[in-house]
Amino acid sequence: TQLLEQSPQFLSIQEGENLTVYCNSSSVFSSLQWYRQEPGEGPVLLVTVVTGGEVKKLKRLTFQFGDARKDSSLHITAAQPGDTGLYLCAGADETSGSRLTFGEGTQLTVNP
Amino acid sequence: NAGVMQNPRHLVRRRGQEARLRCSPMKGHSHVYWYRQLPEEGLKFMVYLQKENIIDESGMPKERFSAEFPKEGPSILRIQQVVRGDSAAYFCASSPPSPKRDYNEQFFGPGTRLTVL
Numbered sequence: 001t002q003l004l005e006q007s008p009q010f011l012s013i014q015e016g017e018n019l020t021v022y023c024n025s026s027s028v029f030s031s032l033q034w035y036r037q038e039p040g041e042g043p044v045l046l047v048t049v050v051t052g053g054e055v056k057k058l059k060r061l062t063f064q065f066g067d068a069r070k071d072s073s074l075h076i077t078a079a080q081p082g083d084t085g086l087y088l089c090a091g092a093d094e095t096s097g098s099r100l101t102f103g104e105g106t107q108l109t110v111n112p
Numbered sequence: 113n114a115g116v117m118q119n120p121r122h123l124v125r126r127r128g129q130e131a132r133l134r135c136s137p138m139k140g141h142s143h144v145y146w147y148r149q150l151p152e153e154g155l156k157f158m159v160y161l162q163k164e165n166i167i168d169e170s171g172m173p174k175e176r177f178s179a180e181f182p183k184e185g186p187s188i189l190r191i192q193q194v195v196r197g198d199s200a201a202y203f204c205a206s207s208p209p210s211p212k213r214d215y216n217e218q219f220f221g222p223g224t225r226l227t228v229l
Contacts (some may be wrong), residue, residue, distance in 0.1 A: 042203050042220035092216045098168050101216060102155040
């Protein structure tokens with residue numbers, strides 16, 4: 001069974017601070033996706049990383065895929081209250097390519 | 113662009129009743145996935161379907177749960193004789209046909225919140 005461990009589970013910071021969320025596994029993933037989920041809604045895809053060592057930027061968000069494709073990180077610069085939400089990483093199974101394995105999520109709260 | 117649509121958004125059932133959850137994938141998408149999010153837990157894969165075919169049902173409970181994606185119409189997740197433990201948010205996702213199996217972007221619907229009384 002593949003597992004994705006996210007840390008921290010909860011994060012409460014002040015507006016303007018930087019933060020990093022980690023997603024780790026002992027398994028290799030063919031691709032890894034980051035989602036953000038608001039209460040009562042479905043996950044919204046933020047980015048997909050495919051290549052080991054890949055770095056993608058989305059405004060103040062920077063996503064990195066580990067060289068061995070077992071881990072990933074999400075870094076937010078100058079966090080804003082609008083960044084508040086549940087951040088989920090999900091790995092695509094290398095053997096089947098269809099099943100997404102999700103981490104437990106990081107609940108981020110940015111206080112004004 | 114219409115996204116993935118799910119209905120109903122909220123469904124209340126009494127123990128022993130049947131629940132039917134519907135999912136219409138994004139336009140042009142032919143792959144549908146169902147996930148379940150139990151309270152205080154992460155999303156767990158249930159089943160992967162293409163039109164008229166179940167491709168991977170390794171996450172489906174062995175009894176009472178079934179899924180279909182007919183040639184016409186939405187995908188249906190059916191739960192028979194619901195129990196309180198079935199209370200959860202059920203999410204559908206879709207992805208386009210892709211020649212590269214290692215690049216599998218899935219787009220999620222808003223979910224159906226099932227409450228079993």
